[in-house]
Amino acid sequence: MEEHLKNSVTDGQEEYVLNIGPQHPSTHGVLRLVASLRGEIVTNIEPHIGYIHRGIEKMCESLTYPQIIHLTDRMDYLSAHINNEAVCLNVEKALEIDIPDRIKVIRTIMAELTRIQSHQLFWATFGMDLGGLTCFFYGLRDREKVLDIFEETCGGRMIVSYNCPGGLMHDIHPGFQKRVKEFIEYFRKTLPEYDQLLTGNVIFRERTMGIGKLTLGEAIAHGITGPTARASGFSCDVRKKEPYSAYDRIKFNEVLFTEGDTYHRYLVRMDEMRQSMDIIEQLIDNIPEGPYAVKMKPIIRLPEGEYYQRVETARGELGVYIISDGNKNPYRVKFRSPNFVNLSVLNMLSKGFKIADLIAISGSLDLIIPDIDR
Amino acid sequence: MSADNFNLEESIRSFDGDAIVTEGKQFTEITVHPEKLMALAMFLRDNSEMGFDFPACVSGVDYGNDLGVVYHLRSTKHNRTIVVKTRVSDRQNPVVESVTPIWPGAEYHEREIFDLFGIRFTNHPDLRRLFLDNSDGYPLRKDYSDDVNIVTK
Numbered sequence: 001m002e003e004h005l006k007n008s009v010t011d012g013q014e015e016y017v018l019n020i021g022p023q024h025p026s027t028h029g030v031l032r033l034v035a036s037l038r039g040e041i042v043t044n045i046e047p048h049i050g051y052i053h054r055g056i057e058k059m060c061e062s063l064t065y066p067q068i069i070h071l072t073d074r075m076d077y078l079s080a081h082i083n084n085e086a087v088c089l090n091v092e093k094a095l096e097i098d099i100p101d102r103i104k105v106i107r108t109i110m111a112e113l114t115r116i117q118s119h120q121l122f123w124a125t126f127g128m129d130l131g132g133l134t135c136f137f138y139g140l141r142d143r144e145k146v147l148d149i150f151e152e153t154c155g156g157r158m159i160v161s162y163n164c165p166g167g168l169m170h171d172i173h174p175g176f177q178k179r180v181k182e183f184i185e186y187f188r189k190t191l192p193e194y195d196q197l198l199t200g201n202v203i204f205r206e207r208t209m210g211i212g213k214l215t216l217g218e219a220i221a222h223g224i225t226g227p228t229a230r231a232s233g234f235s236c237d238v239r240k241k242e243p244y245s246a247y248d249r250i251k252f253n254e255v256l257f258t259e260g261d262t263y264h265r266y267l268v269r270m271d272e273m274r275q276s277m278d279i280i281e282q283l284i285d286n287i288p289e290g291p292y293a294v295k296m297k298p299i300i301r302l303p304e305g306e307y308y309q310r311v312e313t314a315r316g317e318l319g320v321y322i323i324s325d326g327n328k329n330p331y332r333v334k335f336r337s338p339n340f341v342n343l344s345v346l347n348m349l350s351k352g353f354k355i356a357d358l359i360a361i362s363g364s365l366d367l368i369i370p371d372i373d374r
Numbered sequence: 375m376s377a378d379n380f381n382l383e384e385s386i387r388s389f390d391g392d393a394i395v396t397e398g399k400q401f402t403e404i405t406v407h408p409e410k411l412m413a414l415a416m417f418l419r420d421n422s423e424m425g426f427d428f429p430a431c432v433s434g435v436d437y438g439n440d441l442g443v444v445y446h447l448r449s450t451k452h453n454r455t456i457v458v459k460t461r462v463s464d465r466q467n468p469v470v471e472s473v474t475p476i477w478p479g480a481e482y483h484e485r486e487i488f489d490l491f492g493i494r495f496t497n498h499p500d501l502r503r504l505f506l507d508n509s510d511g512y513p514l515r516k517d518y519s520d521d522v523n524i525v526t527k
Contacts, residue, residue: 050505057490058513220450223429223479234450241453305399308446308455310430319431319446336431336446344482373505 015043018355022051026129026359029369033346033362040354045347053373060333065091065165065300068333073159075337076371078118079313080156081110084163086320089244090309091165094302094324101246102290103167105283108246109180110153110162112276116187117146118314119269119276122366126266127198129363130207135198142190145183152179165300167293180284184277191273199270208263212349212361215260222348223341226316227268228365232260238312250282262357265364299328315339315366339371381423382456389417401446403457408470411460415476418447418456425451429473432483434491436516437461441468441493445480462493472498490514 016039021032030051036044056075060068065087072083085107092099124139147157153172154162162169198204214224219232229236237254239247255271257264302324310319316338323332342365349365350358383395386404393414394405406414418426426447435442440461448455462468472495474481484495485504492512495501503509511518 050507053505055513220427221429221478223477236450306457308400308431308457317430321431321433321444321446323435332433332435334431334433336433340482340486341479344479 014038020358022048026363027369028125028363028367031343031367031369031372033358035355035358037355040356042350042353042355042358045350045358047343047346049343049369049372051373052370056374057333057335060330062329064328065302065330068330069163069165070161072335073161074370075335075374076313076315076318076339076368077158078121078368079114079315079318080158081107081114081160081162082311082313083318084161085111085245086309086311086313086318088163088165089311090307090320090322091300091302093309094305094307094322095165095300097166097294097296099167099294100290101288103292103294104246105287106168106172106292107163108250109280109283109287110150110160111245112279113146113149113180113183114160115314116273116276117143119273120146122269122314123194123198123266126363126366127204129359130204132198132201132204135194138190138193138197142187145186149176149179149183152176164293166296167291169293171292172287177284177287180280184280184284187273187277191270194270199267205263207357207360208266208364209261211262211353211357212364213259213261214345214349216258218345218348219260222345224316224345226313226338226342227255227272228265228316228342230255231257231264231268233258236317238310238317242310244309244311246283250279252279262360262364265366269366301326301328302330310336313338315368315371316342335374337371337374339365339367339369340374343367343372382454385421385423386414386417389421390414398457401455401457403459405459405461408460408462411458411473412471412476414458415445415473418458419476425449426456427451427477429477429479429483430455432473432480432487434487434493434514436491436514438516439463439465441465441491441515443470443487443493445473447477468493469496470494471496472501474498 016037018035021027022030032048034046056071069084069087072087073080120139120143124136127135150160151157154160214232216233219229219234225236240254252275255268304326307322310317319336321334322330325331350361386395396403418424426449428448428450430448431446433444440463442461445458470493472484487493488501489503489505491514
């Protein structure tokens with residue numbers, strides 16, 4: 001063999017450092033992974049983040065509570081509605097405002113639609129990461145239908161800003177229920193296509209089963225939440241553990257698996273889409289009459305104190321920690337974002353696997369980079 | 375609140391007499407001296423009555439004179455949350471011991487606090503700035519000033 005080939009850095013004898021990102025299709029945003037490799041085997045992953053750090057927490061300190069809501073859209077832009085809800089619930093809890101049932105039900109329906117479209121995009125991009133480009137088209141095709149409902153209802157397609165402290169920006173439009181029901185009927189038919197296309201695919205299963213296992217103990221100790229944790233058997237669904245909005249009055253199952261590998265993280269999200277449709281079906285015909293917003297004071301001041309509210313976004317537990325000193329601006333706001341925590345196990349999960357598996361593992365964590373950087 | 379919670383406060387008081395245990399609006403809050411943080415953290419995780427194994431959130435707070443770290447911890451067994459607070463008054467060189475050996479999930483949170491508040495965590499496995507690679511100062515401190523990028527009205 002030629003001398004230079006024998007001493008090639010890719011022969012597995014020497015460590016080779018590969019820079020993935022910040023502009024790389026599989027990182028789904030400006031995430032940079034410095035991967036140390038031995039041949040094809042990953043020995044260490046060092047995530048470099050902060051490329052879109054906007055200092056949202058600092059900005060919150062000089063904004064009023066209704067203004068903060070618009071910043072939360074920009075964290076996890078696929079769970080925008082749920083992020084809004086977290087801040088609103090926290091403000092309403094601090095002010096001890098009773099929210100009418102109509103608002104709770106509409107919020108829950110919108111949150112579950114948000115979850116469905118987020119998981120649709122997960123499915124689309126996860127398939128694409130693993131080489132199935134068809135998934136991307138199918139996923140986006142169906143997601144458009146949810147975004148159309150959002151656009152009709154809120155004016156925005158992704159950055160909805162539909163919640164405000166005390167209720168909603170405006171009422172749902174007269175055709176809302178009909179449109180949602182049409183979507184559910186449509187998506188019940190098209191979701192089996194997803195399974196036919198990807199779930200049963202031999203190549204897909206070979207590339208995901210047994211890859212990147214996260215045990216229950218590791219998930220708890222690392223603070224992992226959301227579908228990633230539920231695939232490892234960690235029952236952490238905030239909708240069940242600490243029901244908010246209308247989740248206490250509906251029946252749904254918390255999707256749990258015990259395997260904890262990439263394939264089961266994928267399966268959790270597939271099943272959650274079905275559960276979300278069940279939730280919407282239970283609520284869509286039972287939207288109570290009533291006001292769509294409670295009348296609030298023009299300037300919202302929270303009583304002095306500390307408030308913590310958590311909600312279940314499409315990716316896990318979002319915690320909003322507000323310290324108020326009685327002014328119209330919060331003294332300190334901390335967003336405990338699910339992606340930030342979930343990223344921390346990427347190194348642990350991908351050690352010892354091949355570089356192609358790294359793409360599958362990071363895809364299955366479903367990272368949204370603006371939520372990590374904030 | 376409940377009798378269950380009362381036991382919780384009592385047992386923490388009996389473990390560390392100096393810790394201030396108060397019933398907050400939402401959760402039981404413990405204020406502890408930074409030097410006693412590690413011992414309390416071990417107790418909170420390992421004691422079967424406590425079982426706080428899930429590090430939900432670690433936040434840095436600038437209280438004006440003091441810098442503080444707030445830990446939201448949850449017990450997956452008992453499904454309850456507790457808040458642990460600690461404060462350091464030395465703003466030039468604030469040091470708190472890292473709880474990463476106890477809760478690995480605190481690692482990134484502590485790096486974030488180091489980056490934005492400048493609190494150094496001893497025994498942290500990898501304490502480097504997280505978001506802001508080349509910057510002076512700690513932006514989330516209340517006395518941080520940046521004439522170029524922060525517009526004050």
